[in-house]
Amino acid sequence: MSDLRDLYQEVILDHGKNPRNFSHPEDANRTAHGHNAMCGDTIDVFLKVDADGKIEDAAFQGQGCAISVASASMMTEMLKGKTEADAHHLFETVHALCTGHDEDADLADLDEDTADRIQILAGVRQYPMRVKCATLAWHTMDKAMNDNASDGFSV
Amino acid sequence: MTLASVDPIHRTRRTNGYDVEQVRADFPILSRTVHGKPLVYLDSAASAQKPRAVIEAMSRFYEEDYANIHRGVHFLSQRATDAYEAARAKVARFINAAKADEIVFTRNATESINLVAQSWGRKTLGPGDEIVLTELEHHANIVPWQMLRAEKGFEIRVAPIDDTGQIRLDDMAKLIGPKTKLVAVSHMSNALGTILPVREIVRMAHAQGALVLVDGCQAAVHKQVDVQALDADFYVFSAHKIYGPSGIGVLYGKYALLEAMPPYQGGGDMIDRVTFARTTFKEPPARFEAGTPAITEAIGLAAAIDYMMDLGPSFVGEHEHDVLTYATERLSAIDGLTIHGTAAEKGAIISFTMAGAHAHDIATILDQQGVAVRAGHHCAHPLMDRLGVTATARASFAAYSTRGEADALAEAILQVKRIFKL
Numbered sequence: 420m421s422d423l424r425d426l427y428q429e430v431i432l433d434h435g436k437n438p439r440n441f442s443h444p445e446d447a448n449r450t451a452h453g454h455n456a457m458c459g460d461t462i463d464v465f466l467k468v469d470a471d472g473k474i475e476d477a478a479f480q481g482q483g484c485a486i487s488v489a490s491a492s493m494m495t496e497m498l499k500g501k502t503e504a505d506a507h508h509l510f511e512t513v514h515a516l517c518t519g520h521d522e523d524a525d526l527a528d529l530d531e532d533t534a535d536r537i538q539i540l541a542g543v544r545q546y547p548m549r550v551k552c553a554t555l556a557w558h559t560m561d562k563a564m565n566d567n568a569s570d571g572f573s574v
Numbered sequence: 575m576t577l578a579s580v581d582p583i584h585r586t587r588r589t590n591g592y593d594v595e596q597v598r599a600d601f602p603i604l605s606r607t608v609h610g611k612p613l614v615y616l617d618s619a620a621s622a623q624k625p626r627a628v629i630e631a632m633s634r635f636y637e638e639d640y641a642n643i644h645r646g647v648h649f650l651s652q653r654a655t656d657a658y659e660a661a662r663a664k665v666a667r668f669i670n671a672a673k674a675d676e677i678v679f680t681r682n683a684t685e686s687i688n689l690v691a692q693s694w695g696r697k698t699l700g701p702g703d704e705i706v707l708t709e710l711e712h713h714a715n716i717v718p719w720q721m722l723r724a725e726k727g728f729e730i731r732v733a734p735i736d737d738t739g740q741i742r743l744d745d746m747a748k749l750i751g752p753k754t755k756l757v758a759v760s761h762m763s764n765a766l767g768t769i770l771p772v773r774e775i776v777r778m779a780h781a782q783g784a785l786v787l788v789d790g791c792q793a794a795v796h797k798q799v800d801v802q803a804l805d806a807d808f809y810v811f812s813a814h815k816i817y818g819p820s821g822i823g824v825l826y827g828k829y830a831l832l833e834a835m836p837p838y839q840g841g842g843d844m845i846d847r848v849t850f851a852r853t854t855f856k857e858p859p860a861r862f863e864a865g866t867p868a869i870t871e872a873i874g875l876a877a878a879i880d881y882m883m884d885l886g887p888s889f890v891g892e893h894e895h896d897v898l899t900y901a902t903e904r905l906s907a908i909d910g911l912t913i914h915g916t917a918a919e920k921g922a923i924i925s926f927t928m929a930g931a932h933a934h935d936i937a938t939i940l941d942q943q944g945v946a947v948r949a950g951h952h953c954a955h956p957l958m959d960r961l962g963v964t965a966t967a968r969a970s971f972a973a974y975s976t977r978g979e980a981d982a983l984a985e986a987i988l989q990v991k992r993i994f995k996l
Contacts, residue, residue, distance in 0.1 A: 422942060423938075423939055423942050423993060424993075426938070427935070427939075427993050427994070432993075432994065432995070436930070457950065458933075458934055458949070458950045458951070458964075458965055459950060459951040459955065459958060459964045459965050460934075460964065460965075461964070482964045483932065483934075483964070484932035484933070484934040484935045485931070485932060485935045485994070486934070486935070546938055548938075549934065549938060552934060574717070574720045574721050574723070574724045
């Protein structure tokens with residue numbers, strides 16, 4: 420079971436069970452809804468970005484597995500105080516590491532704590548069916564920052 | 575006459591009752607390991623594994639008899655055509671259709687429903703009409719009707735389930751009325767295992783002049799289906815869930831209905847005569863089978879039916895019920911585990927959630943122990959909404975499932991509790 424302990428590390432179980440910043444701040448000015456069609460997980464990401472492009476506040480609400488909730492929770496902690504550019508860089512780093520494209524990940528500019536947390540999330544790469552659980556919050560955050568929502572078709 | 579039906583070993587199995595170890599030996603994949611553990615395959619409701627008889631029938635067909643059908647006059651074309659049409663006749667006998675021409679081969683049950691929606695539905699339904707679905711339906715029996723509704727403007731009404739996951743006939747009676755043109759229901763719920771009172775629903779619908787489409791994807795493998803006894807107007811299922819190959823499905827329709835339905839797709843093999851001014855179409859079922867079909871898959875489906883009939887559906891049914899009952903007892907004893915779907919009439923499916931552990935986390939931890947279950951919404955968002963969950967874990971049992979596998983499932987679930995400290 421050593422593999423599973425790598426995936427379900429204390430910090431993941433803790434954030435999964437007691438997610439931080441699990442709220443809907445009324446003053447959020449960048450929001451997006453994300454869902455994973457395969458599993459039904461849903462998330463709403465709420466960001467408050469100031470005039471200089473700095474993220475003052477980050478929060479989320481939604482339903483999902485331990486991996487997706489923990490990822491969202493840790494993400495909101497990491498985002499506070501970061502710039503839009505930082506947030507985009509984080510998104511790309513998380514995405515690269517979770518999908519096994521280490522060569523595209525640049526951890527050099529990150530503080531140690533953030534880098535450690537991202538490495539923990541990247542444990543999901545051993546479980547290809549679960550990668551989307553870990554990256555859902557990040558994709559949704561990216562969507563909120565870029566406001567590139569598409570409604571598609573509906574009936 | 576197939577090899578399976580003359581093989582003395584198979585005959586012995588039938589006369590001696592049900593030997594699950596012998597059944598397991600027929601399925602090559604069941605001897606493999608996953609993550610270093612023996613495979614415990616509890617996802618047959620998503621797709622069943624294939625017996626050697628099916629795999630070999632398909633290989634043999636490719637090696638000895640393959641050609642396109644309904645086209646050539648050469649030897650192999652005739653052999654392939656005969657085998658394809660024999661498969662159609664076998665399906666007809668399997669579900670007791672009145673004749674082989676009532677069997678249309680499709681890609682899968684989903685396409686069968688789309689065919690009925692786009693052909694019968696497009697011709698028949700309009701503003702003021704109603705169709706009735708149930709809360710248990712798979713997206714395959716919801717979305718094709720919504721897509722048609724967007725064009726045709728009819729109403730979709732939905733029969734609710736009770737807390738056991740069963741449809742109540744008095745609710746059904748309230749929904750089916752003179753405006754109802756179609757009732758489209760699952761025979762057995764893929765998410766909960768509930769077996770619906772289809773015969774009674776058909777009686778109710780017919781009394782109001784409505785037709786009934788039955789989604790038999792799950793039922794066809796667990797029950798002996800008799801479309802004439804059910805008096806279903808349309809009955810659909812996929813081969814891959816009854817130990818056959820993926821890529822082929824069945825639409826049964828009463829012949830008079832099929833005859834009155836326009837083509838679904840146009841192309842070769844479904845036409846009578848083509849000119850640039852005008853094209854006429856063949857009679858059913860050819861009218862609905864445009865293009866080269868899944869020929870080898872039809873041969874595989876026929877072999878799967880032979881295999882199932884050889885096992886004996888009643889033996890299989892009893893065996894699956896035994897494993898279901900045992901697994902239900904084992905899982906019910908686990909603190910914090912909730913089983914969704916407790917109808918009195920239920921097939922070999924257990925859908926469950928656990929307090930403190932999401933279905934996907936459960937499925938990942940089970941997988942590491944070789945136990946394959948489905949986790950998610952089971953293509954039934956409305957049902958998940960009704961149950962108030964986003965996802966469940968689902969263990970489904972088949973002819974080859976054992977009590978020992980139910981034990982392995984229960985043990986693996988205890989590992990979930992250890993990891994999540996529940």
